[in-house]
Amino acid sequence: MNYALVTGGSRGIGRAICIQLARQGFNIIINYSSNKQAAEEAKSAVEAEGQQAELIPFNVADREASRKAMEDWFAQNPDKKVEVLVNNAGIRKDNLMIWMKDEEWDDVLDISLGGFYNVTKSVLPEMVKAKKGKIVNVVSLSGLKGLPGQTNYSAAKAAVIGATKALAQEVARRNISVNAVAPGFIKTEMTEDIDEKEFKGIIPMRRFGSAEEVASVVGFLASDASSYITGETISINGGLY
Numbered sequence: 001m002n003y004a005l006v007t008g009g010s011r012g013i014g015r016a017i018c019i020q021l022a023r024q025g026f027n028i029i030i031n032y033s034s035n036k037q038a039a040e041e042a043k044s045a046v047e048a049e050g051q052q053a054e055l056i057p058f059n060v061a062d063r064e065a066s067r068k069a070m071e072d073w074f075a076q077n078p079d080k081k082v083e084v085l086v087n088n089a090g091i092r093k094d095n096l097m098i099w100m101k102d103e104e105w106d107d108v109l110d111i112s113l114g115g116f117y118n119v120t121k122s123v124l125p126e127m128v129k130a131k132k133g134k135i136v137n138v139v140s141l142s143g144l145k146g147l148p149g150q151t152n153y154s155a156a157k158a159a160v161i162g163a164t165k166a167l168a169q170e171v172a173r174r175n176i177s178v179n180a181v182a183p184g185f186i187k188t189e190m191t192e193d194i195d196e197k198e199f200k201g202i203i204p205m206r207r208f209g210s211a212e213e214v215a216s217v218v219g220f221l222a223s224d225a226s227s228y229i230t231g232e233t234i235s236i237n238g239g240l241y
């Protein structure tokens with residue numbers, strides 16, 4: 001049975017990705033950090049699409065916890081394969097560099113960049129063995145352009161874009177692709193504090209995007225329709241570069 005693992009799959013963009021990949025026929029492993037109720041809702045939404053869903057709570061920033069969770073899963077499910085990994089878990093802790101606290105820097109780097117490393121490292125050997133895999137990293141416009149007030153977040157996302165390009169070249173011969181999507185402003189709980197009315201004027205399409213508009217591109221990158229694309233970062237930003 002073929003599974004897709006989505007980190008931070010319980011809410012927002014991650015949840016929309018879980019539903020999109022379920023529609024494409026994958027069973028889904030939903031990782032989340034602490035909000036069990038939201039994770040249960042995401043699980044029900046996947047099951048409503050006729051696919052199986054499993055919840056695996058762990059903090060992607062915690063290397064040992066990430067490794068153990070995935071090792072246990074592979075040991076308990078020897079007949080199942082993780083064909084798709086979506087590294088989506090991420091947080092924002094915005095501040096100007098001059099005011100930034102050490103933990104604001106560390107937490108954002110540890111979850112976005114450390115999480116990419118910890119989870120990919122746990123899943124990649126199985127993909128290499130199977131000679132099949134699709135890895136999609138959710139990065140950001142901030143990682144391409146750099147946004148003031150987000151040196152931590154921009155650094156983390158830019159680093160994952162670099163890692164996407166490097167890893168893509170390492171594993172292409174193993175039939176594994178590694179790509180990224182870079183959303184602009186997307187309506188989720190992460191952007192609740194950002195006033196769409198105030199910011200939409202700078203976006204050529206004059207609106208924020210939806211989680212589903214990101215998920216459909218992730219679905220494309222997880223499908224055979226993207227079979228000759230690797231190392232690429234696709235922007236989903238309504239024209240805001």
Ligand code: NAP
Pocket residue numbers: 007008009010011012013014031032033034035036038058059060061088089090091111138139140141182183184185186187188189190191
């Ligand atoms: P969100 O609504 O805040 O959801 C974040 C998800 O990540 C939740 O499922 C959360 O689980 C999980 N999560 C957070 N920290 C985690 C950790 N340490 N370990 C495991 N899971 C963790 O965020 P979103 O807007 O959907 O963002 C998803 C991704 O898109 C992030 O990487 C973000 O940087 C990126 N992005 C978002 C936007 C945007 O405008 N929204 C733009 C560009 C890029 P819990 O519920 O358990 O906390």
